[in-house]
Amino acid sequence: MDALNHLQSFVLSAETGSFSAAARRLGLTPAAVSKNVARLETSLGLRLFQRSTRRLTLTEGGERFLQQIGGPLGALHDAINEAAGEGGPPSGILKISMAPSFGRRYVLPLLAEFVRRYPGVVPDCHLDNRPVDLVGEGFDAAIGGGIELTPGVVARELGPIYIVATASPAFMQGKAMPAHPQDLAPFDGVVRRSAGSGRLRNWILRDGNGGEGLAECRPRAIFDDPEAMAQAAIDGIGVALLPMPHALPHLRSGALIRLLPGWRADSGPLSLYYPSKKLLPAKTRVFVDFIVGQFREQDFAGLMVPD
Structure with missing residues (x-):
């Protein structure tokens, strides 16, 4: 298991940026983690880190090596944990990705019950507005929309996501209240920048009766986070085209009002993604079942359908 320990020391040191932080995760001393990484570098004949007194920085070769082993190492750990814990309760670090604002509002409130039910599982939550590579980056699960279903990844749909003005x-x-999406053109707008392309997002709204129109305002403020957009709209900066999960609480409170009732854009489903494996680790299996069950109990899909 020495080679596996060396690899794990390297991966955690790269993720945390220090031997000390990796040591805390592994239950080792910083000196032991440093020694494991040094032995790995010797065996590879490759310098993996640039070391300084403040932080570790991956070399170009280290970056490439991390990308190559992230997924396979996670799969190997899963196999070991599955074999060692067969018949026992779910356990281990559960690496999860989710968008920051959505995660805080809809997922994190569920975690207290999850960890109560499964005390051996430790959620490692990464809140980021970017689509992740589940297999390549070693994630156990991700919650979001628009994640590409690459080979080895499956999705469980949690509900639809609609965009409303x-x-x-x-x-x-x-x-004057707008009657058609094109009537939004003279209004100041709180607009969103696409994380992938960097372009401003535009939406085609449809009314369910065959009508459609481009909803485009004059950009007054630009954000890459829908919760920030919602707050900017509440503060009176302009019209915001928001996903229903972010609009709904503010529509209910009266902080925002719905423009163009009956008009909406389909942004695709919100899904729970996880790697497809013949032996899905128990920690991942119970998390998937728990989240799907909780969203179904709370009728998330029904709540997200605008009038």
Whole structure:
């Protein structure tokens, strides 16, 4: 198991940026982790880190090596844990990716019950507005939309995501309410930048009766996070086209009002993604079942369908 320990020391040191942080995760001393990495470098004949007193930085070769082993190492750990814990309770680090604002509002409130049911499982939550490579980056699960279903990844749909036009009551005071998406053109807008392309997002709204139109405002403020967009709209900066999970709480409170009732854009489903494996680790299996069950109990799919 020495080679496996060396690889694990390297991966955790790269993820945390220090031998000390990796040592805390592994239950070792920083000196032992440093020695494991040094032995790995010797066996590979490759320098993996640039070392400084403040932080470790991966070399180009180290970056490439990390990408190559991240997925296979995770699969190997899963196989070992499955064999060692067969018949026992689920356990281990569960690496999860989710969007920050969605995760805080809809997923994190569920984790207290999850860890109560499965005390041996430790959620390792990564909140980021980017689609992740589940297999390549060693994630056990991800919750979001638009993640590419590459070979080795499966998805369980949690509910639809629709985009609706919103604004604050104060912003709309004295203004004519729009009747068609094209009527939004003269309004200041709180717009979103696509994380992938960097371009501003535009939406085609449809009314369910065959009508459609481009919903495009004058950009007044640009964000890459829908919760920040919602707050900017509440503050009266402009009209915001928001995903229903982010709009709904503010529509209910009255902080935002719905523009163009009956019009919406389909942004695709929200899904729970996880690597497809013949022997799915128990920690992943119970998390998938728990999240799917909780979203079904709370009728997330029904709540997200606008009138």
